[in-house]
Amino acid sequence: MTRGELAGLLMGPFGADTADRTARRVCAEDGDGAVGELYRLATQPDEGLPRPLRRRVLFRGAWVLERIYFGARDRFMPHAGSFCRRDFAAASDPGRRRLFAKIMADLLVREERLCGGEELGRIAEAAMQWAVDPAMPVSVKVWTLGLLRTCRGRVGWVADAWDDLTETLGRDAAPGLACRLRGCTPGEAAGTEVALRSRNGGK
Numbered sequence: 001m002t003r004g005e006l007a008g009l010l011m012g013p014f015g016a017d018t019a020d021r022t023a024r025r026v027c028a029e030d031g032d033g034a035v036g037e038l039y040r041l042a043t044q045p046d047e048g049l050p051r052p053l054r055r056r057v058l059f060r061g062a063w064v065l066e067r068i069y070f071g072a073r074d075r076f077m078p079h080a081g082s083f084c085r086r087d088f089a090a091a092s093d094p095g096r097r098r099l100f101a102k103i104m105a106d107l108l109v110r111e112e113r114l115c116g117g118e119e120l121g122r123i124a125e126a127a128m129q130w131a132v133d134p135a136m137p138v139s140v141k142v143w144t145l146g147l148l149r150t151c152r153g154r155v156g157w158v159a160d161a162w163d164d165l166t167e168t169l170g171r172d173a174a175p176g177l178a179c180r181l182r183g184c185t186p187g188e189a190a191g192t193e194v195a196l197r198s199r200n201g202g203k
Helices: 003-011 016-028 033-043 051-071 073-090 094-110 117-132 138-151 156-170 175-181 186-199
Strands: none
Touching: 003 016, 003 033, 003 051, 016 033, 016 051, 033 051, 033 073, 051 073, 051 094, 073 094, 073 117, 094 117, 094 138, 117 138, 117 156, 138 156, 138 175, 156 175
16 A cells, blocks of 8 residues: 555545554554555655645554554554654644544563663653643543553652642543542543533533
């Protein structure tokens, strides 16, 4: 599958089923070619596209990449080094930050030796900035908090800042974030937010 074919899929009609189907189709390709092209589409803006389409391709590419990580992790792992060194922290929009934080929270637990001290520090710094940014959606904060919980035992300054972080986030926390602060899993916290929005008519 070529870069152009992948970009065309990502620009067309899209939903959760589309993300799953695209992930399976990409993984069915031999070698790393299709997964590599998808990874680049999810992490490197295509300057040849108009801005709205560029953002759409980046987000949807990250969505498919997240499905590949949790459904066929071995196909993601050749790119894990670049993800840790550069691409996680470089994500600039809330949608990709949520998806990338979800991947990274799991990756740091499963592959403890993957990220060195300097890399882990950069990952933690980006996650901390996202967590305390008032403009970040709760869904981003939920997953970054789980990531930082893992970093707390490996990065000294995260451990030092933990109490202040949780106190800051706990002030007037949305239900999903409050659930996470009480020790819920990220999935349970995200479910709390979804249930609340559904009860409130999607608001």
